[in-house]
Amino acid sequence: MAAKIVAQPFEVRLMHKIHRDSTVFEDKFYKGISPTVVPIGIAAPTGLILAGFINKDEALKREGYRAGATFILNSALSVGLKYSIQRKRPFVKYPDLFHKKAHVGPLSFPSGHTSTAFATATSLTLATKKWYVAVPAYAWASGVAYSRMYLGVHYPSDVLGGMVIGIGTGFLVWKVDKWMQKK
Numbered sequence: 001m002a003a004k005i006v007a008q009p010f011e012v013r014l015m016h017k018i019h020r021d022s023t024v025f026e027d028k029f030y031k032g033i034s035p036t037v038v039p040i041g042i043a044a045p046t047g048l049i050l051a052g053f054i055n056k057d058e059a060l061k062r063e064g065y066r067a068g069a070t071f072i073l074n075s076a077l078s079v080g081l082k083y084s085i086q087r088k089r090p091f092v093k094y095p096d097l098f099h100k101k102a103h104v105g106p107l108s109f110p111s112g113h114t115s116t117a118f119a120t121a122t123s124l125t126l127a128t129k130k131w132y133v134a135v136p137a138y139a140w141a142s143g144v145a146y147s148r149m150y151l152g153v154h155y156p157s158d159v160l161g162g163m164v165i166g167i168g169t170g171f172l173v174w175k176v177d178k179w180m181q182k183k
């Protein structure tokens with residue numbers, strides 16, 4: 001099997017190093033962080049909007065709406081690309097090298113979990129402009145991204161694509177809204 005790994009593309013070799021037999025703690029941690037994406041992705045804009053209403057802060061409400069729009073745009077782009085590209089998951093293409101450690105659909109690129117995590121982190125960072133929000137938000141998003149490779153359900157390029165889409169949608173929605181406010 002070692003000869004097979006060396007003959008594989010770089011990202012397959014990299015992923016094989018990440019996706020290894022591991023400790024029970026690592027398995028539980030990475031299996032636990034991935035499912036937090038949708039609840040946190042929904043809670044972030046909802047929390048901003050609610051805080052805006054409670055504090056009668058129109059700017060904070062607007063940030064919440066931006067974060068919600070980012071979540072929706074990011075989800076649409078990620079799912080659209082996934083079904084357009086139709087890249088098979090690593091455990092499907094290389095069943096002798098990878099086994100899935102999470103329940104997922106059949107398509108791999110881009111990583112929707114990663115794109116949603118980075119879209120949420122970008123939205124929160126742009127909304128608050130505080131390092132003490134940005135650092136944990138991006139640390140969480142990075143943990144989600146790593147977990148997708150660790151769990152054997154995404155290639156590194158899937159995760160990188162998800163990061164670009166997530167950060168890009170966050171900035172795009174923010175910029176378009178700023179532009180619309182000037183009109």
